[in-house]
Amino acid sequence: MYNETVMEHFTNPRNVGEIEDADGVGEVGSPQCGDIMKIFLRIEDNIIKDIKFKTFGCASAIASSSIMTEMVKGKTIEEALSLTNRDVVDALGGLPAPKVHCSVLAEEAIRAAIEDYRKKSEGTRNSG
Amino acid sequence: MTKRRVYVDNAATTPVHPQVMKEMLPYFTQYYGNPSSIHSFGRQAKHAMDKARERVAAALGAATDEVFFTGSGTEADNWAVKGVAFANKGRGNHIITTKIEHHALLHTCQYLEKHGFEVTYLDVDEYGRISLKQLNEAIKDSTILISIMFANNEIGTIQPVGEIARIAKEKGIYFHTDAVQAMGNVKIDVKEIGVDLLSISAHKIMGPKGIGVLYIRKGIRIDNLVHGGAQERRRRSGTENVAAVVGMGKAAQLAAENLEQHTKRMTSLRDRLIDGIIERIPHVKLNGHPTERLANNVNFSFEFVEGEALLLSLDMAGIAASSGSACTSGSLDPSHVLLAIGLSHETAHGSLRMTLGEANTEEDIDYILEQLPPIANRLRELSPLFKQCEGGKVSV
Ligand SMILES: Cc1ncc(COP(=O)(O)O)c(C=O)c1O
Ligand SMILES: [Zn+2]
Numbered sequence: 028m029y030n031e032t033v034m035e036h037f038t039n040p041r042n043v044g045e046i047e048d049a050d051g052v053g054e055v056g057s058p059q060c061g062d063i064m065k066i067f068l069r070i071e072d073n074i075i076k077d078i079k080f081k082t083f084g085c086a087s088a089i090a091s092s093s094i095m096t097e098m099v100k101g102k103t104i105e106e107a108l109s110l111t112n113r114d115v116v117d118a119l120g121g122l123p124a125p126k127v128h129c130s131v132l133a134e135e136a137i138r139a140a141i142e143d144y145r146k147k148s149e150g151t152r153n154s155g
Numbered sequence: 156m157t158k159r160r161v162y163v164d165n166a167a168t169t170p171v172h173p174q175v176m177k178e179m180l181p182y183f184t185q186y187y188g189n190p191s192s193i194h195s196f197g198r199q200a201k202h203a204m205d206k207a208r209e210r211v212a213a214a215l216g217a218a219t220d221e222v223f224f225t226g227s228g229t230e231a232d233n234w235a236v237k238g239v240a241f242a243n244k245g246r247g248n249h250i251i252t253t254k255i256e257h258h259a260l261l262h263t264c265q266y267l268e269k270h271g272f273e274v275t276y277l278d279v280d281e282y283g284r285i286s287l288k289q290l291n292e293a294i295k296d297s298t299i300l301i302s303i304m305f306a307n308n309e310i311g312t313i314q315p316v317g318e319i320a321r322i323a324k325e326k327g328i329y330f331h332t333d334a335v336q337a338m339g340n341v342k343i344d345v346k347e348i349g350v351d352l353l354s355i356s357a358h359k360i361m362g363p364k365g366i367g368v369l370y371i372r373k374g375i376r377i378d379n380l381v382h383g384g385a386q387e388r389r390r391r392s393g394t395e396n397v398a399a400v401v402g403m404g405k406a407a408q409l410a411a412e413n414l415e416q417h418t419k420r421m422t423s424l425r426d427r428l429i430d431g432i433i434e435r436i437p438h439v440k441l442n443g444h445p446t447e448r449l450a451n452n453v454n455f456s457f458e459f460v461e462g463e464a465l466l467l468s469l470d471m472a473g474i475a476a477s478s479g480s481a482c483t484s485g486s487l488d489p490s491h492v493l494l495a496i497g498l499s500h501e502t503a504h505g506s507l508r509m510t511l512g513e514a515n516t517e518e519d520i521d522y523i524l525e526q527l528p529p530i531a532n533r534l535r536e537l538s539p540l541f542k543q544c545e546g547g548k549v550s551v
Binding site for chain 1: 459460461462463464467471480481482483489500501503504536537538539540541
């Protein structure tokens with residue numbers, strides 16, 4: 028059902044965990060199937076220095092989270108924002124059609140985390 | 156070393172029993188006649204059909220002319236419900252069923268709703284049992300059929316079919332039960348229960364796939380579903396799949412003969428698995444009834460993890476199970492049965508069904524109990540819903 032890349036990321040997911048006092052946190056859920064993805068970012072000079080994830084979901088959701096973290100780590104915020112669900116699915120070498128919706132969370136989660144980072148940094152600027 | 160393989164998905168299907176296989180084989184190449192033909196080839200095939208019918212009748216406590224072979228359990232369900240609905244629409248248009256039926260029944264009822272029938276879908280309690288009081292209250296003058304499954308395929312809950320039959324009889328309403336999962340796991344005697352129509356399927360009882368039976372009590376008004384030639388005493392057309400019919404006959408015979416010994420062994424393995432999981436893994440919930448459940452059914456929700464991820468991880472360890480998770484359904488919805496017993500979407504998402512069979516041993520159960528905890532643990536560590544506290548204690 029899943030290809031080797033997906034299974035590899037499912038069995039050995041990269042960047043699992045949480046970041047304490049993260050600069051940005053994004054949590055999104057699929058109202059359709061119930062999968063939930065949470066992303067933690069450490070950002071320095073507009074660069075994603077570190078990223079961690081936790082996912083409650085199927086193999087498709089877990090593998091998508093894992094490969095997404097690899098794809099955006101070390102990238103600028105703008106580069107990360109340009110990432111699409113299509114890029115994630117392509118990097119995984121494809122997903123079975125009914126499982127694509129579970130991978131959409133990866134794109135949504137990174138966007139949510141960056142939005143949170145921007146809100147937080149605006150907050151510090153205003154108060155500072 | 157070859158990896159251990161443990162098949163615990165017997166509610167999905169079972170292997171064909173060697174004795175069943177042995178009896179079927181000659182009907183492909185040796186006795187291949189059409190049972191409707193009058194020559195010796197046809198008569199041999201006809202004779203095999205008669206014998207199979209006798210065996211099924213004996214296994215169900217029915218008369219031979221009340222047994223009709225169908226192309227599947229699904230077809231038997233379709234026939235029972237549509238056949239009774241269309242033949243009795245002069246008397247009324249109301250059907251009562253439950254929210255936890257197999258799709259073979261639910262989708263048939265939904266189809267009938269589009270054709271002028273009214274359907275009441277009874278709720279079930281947290282264990283998956285219907286309320287007889289609610290059943291009584293749902294009955295109206297226009298009710299022509301009650302169809303309530305004998306035992307549920309996901310959570311294994313057994314319904315009080317004898318009492319349902321009594322209520323139906325009192326009110327002069329036909330009662331059909333889908334006994335596809337009950338067969339081989341529960342004693343079935345159609346006369347003792349007092350049921351009017353009952354469906355079974357061979358591949359759940361170590362018979363071949365693509366063959367079922369509808370028991371139709373003598374005198375029931377029912378239309379045909381499959382129109383054509385005059386097979387099955389003009390009730391169900393199509394040249395008979397003789398080898399499969401022979402397989403159904405043998406499988407039904409074995410299921411009835413071995414019932415006591417089989418259920419005793421399954422119950423002991425089931426309870427070993429249930430107790431073992433509860434002992435080893437925190438935050439689990441047994442779905443279904445604690446006692447009124449099929450001898451071979453184990454269904455748990457593992458909080459904070461998703462079922463497909465569990466299934467795949469178990470599969471990598473050689474263990475074949477199933478889940479009611481939305482991610483395995485293809486339809487994006489978690490199992491309607493788990494929602495009907497009141498589980499939240501999240502809890503339904505983490506469901507795992509293991510259904511035992513003849514081939515399973517205590518070693519299989521112990522292997523599952525050894526493999527499952529680290530798998531659940533790994534997925535929980537990935538889950539944002541789950542937090543491991545310092546003391547090793549688990550909190551949410
Ligand atoms: C309760 C129930 N009814 C009906 C069916 C359908 O039987 P078949 O696979 O023979 O069409 C099944 C099998 O999945 C079942 O579990
Ligand atoms: Zn999913």
